[in-house]
Amino acid sequence: MAAVAQAPDMNANVQVKKKNSSAVWRIVRYALIRLLTLFITVVAGVFLTVMIANMGGYVDRIRMGDIQESVAMGLRGNPAYNALSAEERQKRLDAEIAIQAEAQGLNRPFMVRTFEFMQNAMTLNLGRALKMTSDSGSRQVQAIILERLPPTLLLFGSSNLLLFFAELFVALYLSRRYGSWLDKVFVTLAPVSTAPAWFFGIFLILIFAASLRILPFDGMVDAPVPNNLWDYSLSLLRHMVLPVMAVALNSIFLNIYSWRTFFLIYSSEDYVEMAKAKGLTSQDVERNYVLRPTLPTIITSLALMLIGIWTGYPILETVFNWPGLGRAFYQAIQFFDTPVIVGQTVIFAYLLAITVFLLDFVYALVDPRVRVSQ
């Protein structure tokens, strides 16, 4: 009896093992394919950006024109050059232009340079900027980006993280108290958040800087820069007040409203009603029956929000003269400074690809209903 009974049991065990190993293989294979496709995506994205940022080669002509003009201007002021005959002057001019063009690599075909450039960019060898310099005087794109990163992280990283969790918390609270006066206040105020951050920035500058004169117009610290840490931080905080307020006004009401609506939809699911009927505490219901199924969406939003900081707030940073990544990007476009544009895009692309890759696994972890398809 026992032996007979054991046989199918063992059989089942083997089957489970087989299933497990095939699942691992499937996940590994899935991950590899995913990595490959994401890499191709990044390459394609960077290629598109390189093409757009060069206008398919048109920027080269602009740069060539710049060189011609600056060389001609430079030589015209030189008395020794003016003493030469017309023919020799032209020769000198052409030679100078050729040297400058070679220095910028403009003498080689556009597509060849594009692919070299791509290769360098993909290996994060970002090269030198054409016009922009970091405050320390370096032309290295890496140095420029690393210099602009801390201000952006400080301002938008901290405020966005703080806002994100505050918004979730308030939204959850409101979804429990649907229809209360506080809920109504946020519902009423939600439309206010449709305006972008810079829009609030302009108003805040008008009110607090231009008219009341209690906060600085723009910048990151006072000039002269305070030399002790305490004064420096204080000045930094004073300069952060208005941009943070602008970011908050832009996001807080609408996000709270959206999250609250989202949670409300999920709290009206039958299984939530069931859990309530079972007599679970509202905290348990919230954690296990509302938050759990909404977790993929929450995590996606958080991840995309964090990556979004990288492309930053070009207009808000311009309005507040904040020396961050967004403004660097805008300045790079104004200067036709392709290496800086591409450098920032490459890093953005990599960050995004990694996040997207990880998100798939996070989904599977937090939501058992999501499966890796065969």
Added chain:
Amino acid sequence: MNTIKKNFAELLRYPSAAFGMVIVVILLGISVYTMFAIPYDEAVRLWRGGESVWYQNPRQAPPAWFNVFSAKKLPVSFAMSSASNQSARTVTTDAQGSSEIVDTYTFDFQYDEFPQELALYFTAKFGAKQPFTAITWLTPDGRTINVTTMSLRADQAYRFAQDEKFKRLMKGKEPVEALFSDPNAAEPTPLKGTYQLVITTSTFEKDSTVDTELVLHGQLYGWAGTDHLRRDLGIALLWGTPIALAFGLLAALGTTLTSMIISAFGVWFGGWVDEAIQRVTELNLVLPFLPILIMIGTFYSRSIWLMLGATILLNIFGGAIKTYRAVFMQVKESPYIEAARSYGASDARIIFQYLTPRIIPMLVPQLVTLIPTYVFIEASLAVLGLGDPILPTWGKVINDAQANGAPYQGLYYWVLEPAVLLMITGLAFALLGFALDRVFNPRLRGV
């Protein structure tokens, strides 16, 4: 039809929705009115025409209704011309064909400040002999000031403030101040009352005629004020309305509906369809949206329609499609979908009847909040100086104001007028949409 009616009635129960709807209707009305009253070409001419279009307007003047709110009344600009019979004209002709044309302009001046500038424009028609004109100024207290005499060219402008001779005659006082000031006051204050300007022109040929125009540049102008180029901001504010609405509506509808359907198809069919959509989405996510728009604006063209197209294209496969997918993925595993599949519902039926409705409650607030978002995207680009090169838009007015230091000069109206319009437009659509959300989302109605 009946459900639409029912939903509409339901919608009107929300005061915020009614309010939003009224504003949207007003905005639509303004748009239609604007496009008929000031046709496109006329608007472009008025906005980009040059000094010949704007000469009647003062520079950087706030709107006329400022006087309602201030105790100190500022002079409002106006223009009068003999061609439109705003002057009292007498013509006496003698036997030789010479005639004397007297244009008398009468106007009331009840303000506490001096005008910016006073100017006369003559259009004379003559063969060989130039007409000769004499300008006389009659004040409310009965003084007569002989301003100047001159012979006229075919097109002649006379600006009081630039007449050095007259300034010397007035003992160095600024001419416009001299004309309007009260002679008995210690401080220069304008004398209130009815002024008359008499232009006596002698012509010496038979068919020779003269048209005159009096332009007073006050401190205030029209219902919207003017900018640094004397342009009437009213044109930009009016024309900004249809542009903003068209941009916002087209972009929001185009992106939301397309991305919803695409993501539903992807999730339902799975396989290579989903795969392809995912790849394009990821490729699109890698491209930073606003910087790409800025690049397109800087490098290619700033045309608003190109921007609209780029905005839609870049947003169809935007972050939203991933969020929709996350929801659809869960919904796809729901038992009711399996039930539908087992009774043999078609793919289209499942996608449009069972999958997409699940996302509508999420979609409606999104679509509606997207309209203002896109309106503001147009404004954002304009604020960066990448507005449409031809059309006047709200964003471009803000950009002009910022570039000319309006906030620091105290010219708040210049920033606030377009900003308030943007805000109102955004609010209206948002209010409407939030109510729509509750109407179209029966799950929310009961909660």
